Amino acid sequence: MSSNLHQILAGMQSAQWYDHFRGALYPLNLELCQTSSQKPPEVKSLLQLSADHIVQDSTTTMNAVNILPQELCTVLMQQALEGNKDRAVDVLLTKWPLQTLSLKKFAPEIFTKLSVLHDHVDLTRVAKQGLRYTTCVAHNFLETLKKKCKTKLKFVDLTGYPTAEVIAYYLATHCMLAHNEARQNLMIKKYEEAVKLLPEEEAHDKLERFTTDQSLPDDYFAVKLDLFVSSEPALYEVCKALKVSGFRESTLRLIVDKLDVTCLGQPKVAILLEQINPEHLYGLRLKYNSLSSMDFIRLCPLISTFTNITSLDLSCNTINIFQNDTACDEMTKLFTSLKNLVRLDLSNNRIKSKLRRVLSAIEKPLQYLKLAGCGLALTDLTYLSMSHHTQGLQELDVSENGLGLNFGTVLHLLRNIQTQVRVLELEDTSISDNNLDSLNISLKLLPSLMYLNISGNSLLSEKLHELGMAVAGLEHLQYICMSYPRDCYLPDVGEEQDRLKGEFGNNFGHIIFTEQERRGITNKVPTIVLTELDQDMDQL
Numbered sequence: 001m002s003s004n005l006h007q008i009l010a011g012m013q014s015a016q017w018y019d020h021f022r023g024a025l026y027p028l029n030l031e032l033c034q035t036s037s038q039k040p041p042e043v044k045s046l047l048q049l050s051a052d053h054i055v056q057d058s059t060t061t062m063n064a065v066n067i068l069p070q071e072l073c074t075v076l077m078q079q080a081l082e083g084n085k086d087r088a089v090d091v092l093l094t095k096w097p098l099q100t101l102s103l104k105k106f107a108p109e110i111f112t113k114l115s116v117l118h119d120h121v122d123l124t125r126v127a128k129q130g131l132r133y134t135t136c137v138a139h140n141f142l143e144t145l146k147k148k149c150k151t152k153l154k155f156v157d158l159t160g161y162p163t164a165e166v167i168a169y170y171l172a173t174h175c176m177l178a179h180n181e182a183r184q185n186l187m188i189k190k191y192e193e194a195v196k197l198l199p200e201e202e203a204h205d206k207l208e209r210f211t212t213d214q215s216l217p218d219d220y221f222a223v224k225l226d227l228f229v230s231s232e233p234a235l236y237e238v239c240k241a242l243k244v245s246g247f248r249e250s251t252l253r254l255i256v257d258k259l260d261v262t263c264l265g266q267p268k269v270a271i272l273l274e275q276i277n278p279e280h281l282y283g284l285r286l287k288y289n290s291l292s293s294m295d296f297i298r299l300c301p302l303i304s305t306f307t308n309i310t311s312l313d314l315s316c317n318t319i320n321i322f323q324n325d326t327a328c329d330e331m332t333k334l335f336t337s338l339k340n341l342v343r344l345d346l347s348n349n350r351i352k353s354k355l356r357r358v359l360s361a362i363e364k365p366l367q368y369l370k371l372a373g374c375g376l377a378l379t380d381l382t383y384l385s386m387s388h389h390t391q392g393l394q395e396l397d398v399s400e401n402g403l404g405l406n407f408g409t410v411l412h413l414l415r416n417i418q419t420q421v422r423v424l425e426l427e428d429t430s431i432s433d434n435n436l437d438s439l440n441i442s443l444k445l446l447p448s449l450m451y452l453n454i455s456g457n458s459l460l461s462e463k464l465h466e467l468g469m470a471v472a473g474l475e476h477l478q479y480i481c482m483s484y485p486r487d488c489y490l491p492d493v494g495e496e497q498d499r500l501k502g503e504f505g506n507n508f509g510h511i512i513f514t515e516q517e518r519r520g521i522t523n524k525v526p527t528i529v530l531t532e533l534d535q536d537m538d539q540l
Contacts, residue, residue: 017230017262021127021162022116024313024345024368025226025258025283030394030422032112034450034476047072051079058087062095070097078106084132090140094149102157107133110161114451114479117423118529130161138167138223142174145221145252158225159257168227169234171254172241178221178252179244220251226258226283235268242275258283258311266295273302283311287345291317293327300330304337311343315370320350321358322375328354335361342392347372355380356387365392372425373400381406385413393417397425399453404430407438414442422448427481428456436463440470449474453481455531461485461504468508472515477526483533505530 022028044052054064055076065073073092080088081103093101110130116123141156229235238254245253256276261269262285269289284306291299296319303312321328335341335358342364351358352375359366366389374380376398384390396417403410403426414421424446431439436459443449452471464485471477488500505528513525 017228018124018127019120020228020260020262020285020287021130022111022123023370024311024343025260025285026111026162027311027343027368028111028114028116028395028423029109030450032109033114033478047075048079051075052083055080055083055085055088058085058091061088061091065091065095073097074106077101081107081133081136084136086136086140089136090143093137093140093144093153094147094151096151096153099152100155100157101137101153103133103137104157104160107161114423115527117425117451118453118479118481127162131164131167134158134161134163134225135167138163138171138225141223142171145174145178154221156221156223158223161226163225163228165228165230165234168225168229169237171223171225172234172237175241175245175250175252175254176237179247179250181251220253222253222255224255224257224280226260227254227256228260228262229272230262230264232264232268235264235272239272239275242277246277255280257281258285260285260287262288265289266291266298270299270302273299276306278305279308281306282308284309285311285313286317287313288316291319293318293320293324297327297330300334304334307337308340309338310340311368312338312341313345314349315345315347315372317349321354322350322352328357331358332361335359336363339363342366343368345370346374347397348374350375351380353377353379356383359383359387359389362389365389367392368395369393370395370397371401372397372427376401376403378406378409381409381413385409385416390416392420394420394448395423396421397423399425399427399429399456402430404432404435407431407435411438411442414446418442418445418447420448421446422476423451424449425451425453426457427453429454431457431459433460433463436467440467443467443470444473446474448476450476451479451481452477453479455481455483455529456534457483458486458533459483461487461507464504464508465511468511469515471526472512473519473521475521475523477523479527479529481529481531483531486533489533501530 051072054060061076061080064076073096077089077092079085080092110126113122113126116126137156137158141153144151144153227238229238241254242256244250245255257280259272259276259281261272264272266289269286269291284303286299289295291314296314296317303309319327319331321331341362344362344366345368347370351371355371355374355376356379360383369389381398381403390413398410410426414424431454443452449471454467459482464482468480471480484501484504488497488504490497490500509525509528516523516525
């Protein structure tokens with residue numbers, strides 16, 4: 001890699017937006033989330049243990065792949081990735097027996113724990129592990145091409161795991177270098193054909209000056225990835241790489257499966273979207289781009305071309321369809337065109353009273369819906385509780401909406417999604433002590449519930465104890481997130497408050513355990529996640 005490229009990469013933002021690697025674009029494997037807490041640790045086979053030993057040292061790996069059956073390369077790759085053995089991965093790529101390598105077939109799944117929904121440290125750890133996988137494979141694949149190793153490998157699929165922006169830049173740069181080299185070789189070939197028409201001595205002199213041995217293999221190579229872009233240098237390099245990836249003579253091509261564009265604004269987002277092949281894109285996130293209603297209207301025709309999209313995240317912008325009918329109409333048209341959409345995040349945009357209009361345009365029942373901070377009105381909740389989406393919703397987040405006055409409709413919604421809902425978030429929704437009595441009845445009827453978040457609501461200890469008794473019978477519940485009750489906060493700060501908080505946590509867990517024991521339930525007590533209650537809340 002040139003010193004200039006090193007300087008560019010060093011100057012790029014190194015921090016990753018780890019909170020992006022989840023949610024609409026990166027779904028949790030809820031089946032594995034459910035079984036991982038129940039299954040004992042898996043015992044490795046003798047073959048895996050042997051592979052573990054071989055990949056510890058790259059020399060041993062090289063010796064092994066030269067004598068072992070080619071079929072065993074897949075087992076060695078699996079153990080090398082799991083153990084973060086970069087040098088072993090490098091060796092295996094040079095000797096890879098197949099034309100394709102799909103990372104998801106060899107690297108362990110990373111989004112298999114519900115804790116990433118609330119624990120930023122755990123989410124960061126998971127995202128970093130995914131970044132290690134993509135960084136290792138992408139870098140070593142490029143090194144294999146640069147060394148001109150006689151590998152059979154032509155297509156690398158990194159999808160399902162986050163790719164760091166610096167690696168996306170690195171791939172894009174090599175894509176441009178390969179394209180320029182291919183063009184140079186094409187010019188040389190044409191020149192060779194032309195000089196054949198010259199006298200023999202003159203032709204020999206010209207060929208000697210222009211002959212080069214820096215050509216890439218004749219067949220093209222491709223890398224399919226989830227692309228994350230948040231800086232202008234990466235944006236422009238990636239746009240150039242995607243542009244040339246469509247040219248016939250390009251020898252290294254980029255294919256984008258998921259696209260996450262952050263902090264760039266509407267004009268730059270549009271530039272990038274224009275370079276993406278609509279056939280290949282399945283996930284799009286435009287979070288934190290300060291998109292206004294007019295910006296969204298301008299982008300809609302572009303987004304609507306990506307008809308294969310299954311996941312769309314428009315959260316944390318300033319799209320206001322409540323006061324802009326044109327924006328509402330455009331969103332409706334957009335959702336009508338996205339026939340495969342099943343995961344949607346509209347959080348922190350103004351959707352009030354327009355939910356029916358836009359969500360009724362989505363053909364398939366949504367499996368994941370996040371509407372945090374959307375200013376939902378009674379009409380929105382009423383529609384949602386009766387819509388076709390209740391047939392599919394497994395994850396629902398309506399946090400940061402005032403639901404207290406419309407709680408009867410919320411209960412009706414819970415009844416209609418009770419058979420399949422697994423993740424339910426009601427954080428900071430103005431739930432009162434009176435609401436909790438009826439909520440407890442509804443929660444008892446959610447047999448598949450795995451994660452419950454009611455933090456940010458001002459409630460009494462007594463009422464939360466009753467909630468503990470209500471959820472004790474839920475077989476699959478793994479996490480309960482809540483704030484400390486308001487009666488833990490005394491006028492006098494200090495040790496007494498800490499004592500009351502600690503006492504509440506112990507009592508709440510004991511109540512669930514006792515209730516489970518009384519019912520003869522052998523489930524593990526759910527993990528209780530307690531957060532501070534905002535003491536400036538109106539309820540206090």
